[in-house]
Amino acid sequence: MNLWEYVRNRQELLWFETYQHASMVVQCLLLATAIGLIIAVITYRSKTASAVATGIASVLFTIPSFALFGLLIPAFGLGTTPSVIALVLYALLPIVRNSVVGMSNVDPALVDAARGMGMSRLRVLFKVELPLAWPVILTGIRVSAQLIMGVAAIAAYVSGPGLGDQIFSGLARLGGANAVNSALAGTVLIILLALVFDACFVLIGRLTTSRGIRG
Amino acid sequence: MADNGNGSGGAAHGVEIELRNLTKKYPGQAKAAVDDVTMTIPAGEIVALVGPSGCGKTTTMKLINRLIEPTSGEILIGGEDARRRPADILRRHVGYVIQQGGLFPHMSIAENVSLVPKMLKWDKKRTAERVDEMLELVGLDPANYRDRFPRQLSGGQQQRVGVARALAADPPVLLMDEPFGAVDPITRGRLQDELLRLQEELHKTIVFVTHDFDEAVKLGDRIAVLSEGSHIVQYAEPAEILARPANDFVRGFIGEGGAMKLLHVTRIADVDLGAGVTAKATDDAATVHSRLAEAEEPWAVVLDKNSSPVQWASIEDLDGKTGPVSEYGTPITTTISGRADLQAGLEALLGSDTDFVPVTRRRQYIGLVSLNTVQSAIQQLREQAKQAAPASVGEGSA
Numbered sequence: 001m002n003l004w005e006y007v008r009n010r011q012e013l014l015w016f017e018t019y020q021h022a023s024m025v026v027q028c029l030l031l032a033t034a035i036g037l038i039i040a041v042i043t044y045r046s047k048t049a050s051a052v053a054t055g056i057a058s059v060l061f062t063i064p065s066f067a068l069f070g071l072l073i074p075a076f077g078l079g080t081t082p083s084v085i086a087l088v089l090y091a092l093l094p095i096v097r098n099s100v101v102g103m104s105n106v107d108p109a110l111v112d113a114a115r116g117m118g119m120s121r122l123r124v125l126f127k128v129e130l131p132l133a134w135p136v137i138l139t140g141i142r143v144s145a146q147l148i149m150g151v152a153a154i155a156a157y158v159s160g161p162g163l164g165d166q167i168f169s170g171l172a173r174l175g176g177a178n179a180v181n182s183a184l185a186g187t188v189l190i191i192l193l194a195l196v197f198d199a200c201f202v203l204i205g206r207l208t209t210s211r212g213i214r215g
Numbered sequence: 216m217a218d219n220g221n222g223s224g225g226a227a228h229g230v231e232i233e234l235r236n237l238t239k240k241y242p243g244q245a246k247a248a249v250d251d252v253t254m255t256i257p258a259g260e261i262v263a264l265v266g267p268s269g270c271g272k273t274t275t276m277k278l279i280n281r282l283i284e285p286t287s288g289e290i291l292i293g294g295e296d297a298r299r300r301p302a303d304i305l306r307r308h309v310g311y312v313i314q315q316g317g318l319f320p321h322m323s324i325a326e327n328v329s330l331v332p333k334m335l336k337w338d339k340k341r342t343a344e345r346v347d348e349m350l351e352l353v354g355l356d357p358a359n360y361r362d363r364f365p366r367q368l369s370g371g372q373q374q375r376v377g378v379a380r381a382l383a384a385d386p387p388v389l390l391m392d393e394p395f396g397a398v399d400p401i402t403r404g405r406l407q408d409e410l411l412r413l414q415e416e417l418h419k420t421i422v423f424v425t426h427d428f429d430e431a432v433k434l435g436d437r438i439a440v441l442s443e444g445s446h447i448v449q450y451a452e453p454a455e456i457l458a459r460p461a462n463d464f465v466r467g468f469i470g471e472g473g474a475m476k477l478l479h480v481t482r483i484a485d486v487d488l489g490a491g492v493t494a495k496a497t498d499d500a501a502t503v504h505s506r507l508a509e510a511e512e513p514w515a516v517v518l519d520k521n522s523s524p525v526q527w528a529s530i531e532d533l534d535g536k537t538g539p540v541s542e543y544g545t546p547i548t549t550t551i552s553g554r555a556d557l558q559a560g561l562e563a564l565l566g567s568d569t570d571f572v573p574v575t576r577r578r579q580y581i582g583l584v585s586l587n588t589v590q591s592a593i594q595q596l597r598e599q600a601k602q603a604a605p606a607s608v609g610e611g612s613a
Contacts, residue, residue, distance in 0.1 A: 113317030118307035212364030
């Protein structure tokens with residue numbers, strides 16, 4: 001059986017796993033964006049605090065993904081929970097770092113002008129700082145998306161959802177029937193998914209960035 | 216104050232600002248950034264705060280809208296303690312203009328201008344009308360500029376939008392922090408002229424921070440010269456500071472050419488002009504000739520029926536001639552308005568091939584300005600300053 005026939009035969013399963021993969025990545029990204037933005041908003045005004053935040057995120061980032069999944073098993077068992085936790089932790093670094101950089105690069109004179117015309121701190125944050133930092137923040141989210149797209153495959157190691165299952169079961173049965181097809185199908189689909197996501201980010205960027213600051 | 220008064224016509228005139236023993240000390244610094252400043256900024260006037268960088272002039276200004284909270288002392292705006300209201304609320308009633316306008320690049324021009332009215336919960340229609348009115352006020356066609364973004368505008372235009380934004384909610388008080396510092400000299404001159412024109416209409420109380428003494432002279436009804444710790448070295452009208460600087464510090468700040476700057480603050484109509492010999496266009500040449508001879512003047516100014524100066528008639532041209540004097544004159548090419556300053560008068564004199572330039576008020580002849588006129592005017596200003604009460608130092612002459 002060649003790859004094409006393999007895919008045709010297991011169409012339904014592959015569709016389902018692709019959907020699961022995409023859905024997990026999107027949900028983890030949303031969670032990581034929310035957490036990352038909160039961390040950035042709390043820390044960006046202080047050089048020390050933001051350095052500590054990006055430092056911690058960097059350390060998490062350097063843990064090999066395989067090891068991280070493994071380390072999460074004792075605490076959270078198998079399945080979706082450890083997968084989501086690991087993906088969110090990986091996605092945090094680019095988001096936190098870009099958010100901090102984006103917001104601290106907002107011209108202080110603009111913040112001064114905003115305060116001077118009577119905007120509250122919160123209004124300055126939502127009306128001035130976040131919109132101006134948005135293109136940089138979005139780039140961070142985009143990088144995270146690409147990153148966890150691949151890492152999500154390893155979630156299969158802790159019996160997580162997604163296309164990783166194809167790869168892992170294929171690799172485990174190497175030499176057996178359809179082993180290579182299975183691993184290949186999983187890999188190719190992840191690559192395609194990553195390309196689709198990237199295209200979506202370009203679109204989101206255009207739709208959500210003010211014409212006044214679009215490059 | 217005018218929080219939601221009339222939307223049209225910029226109705227809120229300026230109110231007095233009073234600073235009482237205002238001090239700002241930052242923790243860990245021995246010297247106060249602003250040290251016990253007391254001054255009164257009269258309603259409807261432009262007061263320029265000038266001083267070297269780091270003297271605390273910007274800090275002093277930011278104390279007024281509480282972008283910086285004072286360590287001690289009081290600020291009264293229109294007789295009301297500025298600390299009675301929450302700082303954010305106070306600032307919505309105090310216009311604030313910074314260098315380059317401080318426009319938000321991600322918002323359209325209309326969005327920028329409408330920010331404060333929106334915070335004051337003006338309704339949509341009134342806000343939109345106000346935006347157009349403000350853009351017109353600063354000389355930008357609303358239809359053309361409303362939906363543009365700041366980066367599509369020149370520096371000077373951005374600065375104008377900055378002023379429009381600060382004036383949008385019709386605040387009685389305007390704080391301007393070196394607003395024209397980042398534009399080229401020609402644009403700066405034009406923006407300064409425009410600010411003066413606006414002020415003639417609006418009568419706001421404007422605190423204008425600058426390190427450029429010439430700008431202070433041009434714009435300020437009063438100038439406060441500040442030294443370190445925002446100490447007021449001299450607080451007086453520009454002419455007085457120029458004619459009688461309080462000490463060497465002020466003298467150093469005025470720099471070279473104090474007399475030239477004095478020319479800048481004196482209107483031609485306010486000095487003693489030469490009357491000259493005038494003639495109506497229909498006067499007989501012979502009569503004018505004898506009047507010139509009698510007055511020992513070489514030239515007569517021929518006026519038309521509206522009293523506008525139109526021709527020069529020299530004594531030689533008229534010699535032995537008869538008939539209407541207008542047949543022998545040479546056209547007057549240069550005249551100057553009495554509202555112009557003496558420096559412009561001097562320019563006109565240097566650019567003209569005659570020793571005199573006719574001065575007009577609403578096109579009507581009021582006299583002649585000559586190099587002599589300028590010189591004696593300066594001497595007179597110096598004399599006046601000397602005779603005036605001792606130069607106002609410290610808390611000012613208000």
